[in-house]
Amino acid sequence: AQTVTQSQPEMSVQEAETVTLSCTYDTSESDYYLFWYKQPPSRQMILVIRQEAYKQQNATENRFSVNFQKAAKSFSLKISDSQLGDAAMYFCACLLYNFNKFYFGSGTKLNVKP
């Protein structure tokens, strides 16, 4: 079975500090994509960052970067210089290319303290 696991239901970070959200996935497929989505309170879910499994280089988007460890099936999200607007639920997701199926983790609620 394909699964995506986020072991941290909730985390807190001080404004301007760095925080890392964990995500592990389990698949026997070789073609897949990994995503982090952000869902602010009562607001729309938006894409934070995307990683193709065949690419070794870790994806980065401004203050957001990932640590993709393919052998360990780990895909963590690092947020640098945390801002109040980063407070949200963060979901890790895996798209299996050959099955066109998305699998989502249970989410991590990130609190940012001023």
Place this chain on the structure above:
Amino acid sequence: KAGVTQTPRYLIKTRGQQVTLSCSPISGHRSVSWYQQTPGQGLQFLFEYFSETQRNKGNFPGRFSGRQFSNSRSEMNVSTLELGDSALYLCASRQSTDTQYFGPGTRLTVL
């Protein structure tokens, strides 16, 4: 391009009624997926439509159904509503194999 739109944004129904939710994908996106989001169960996949055909289906009872039109707009129907159907229903669209983009959701409350 305009984003994914969902109507209505809020809905209140009573048990036993039925409801239809609508989703308009991003222009050019042929895939539309539906998810149910609740605090206790997280994000649960309902089904995906691609070119008017259901391509994938989650583990929901037959009371949940959907369809997609030739313009890629999609509707989701829930019949015989139960209290447990209260949730945020999210629609997401994408091109054939790529990133999903989510709509704002429809908040359904069943009384």
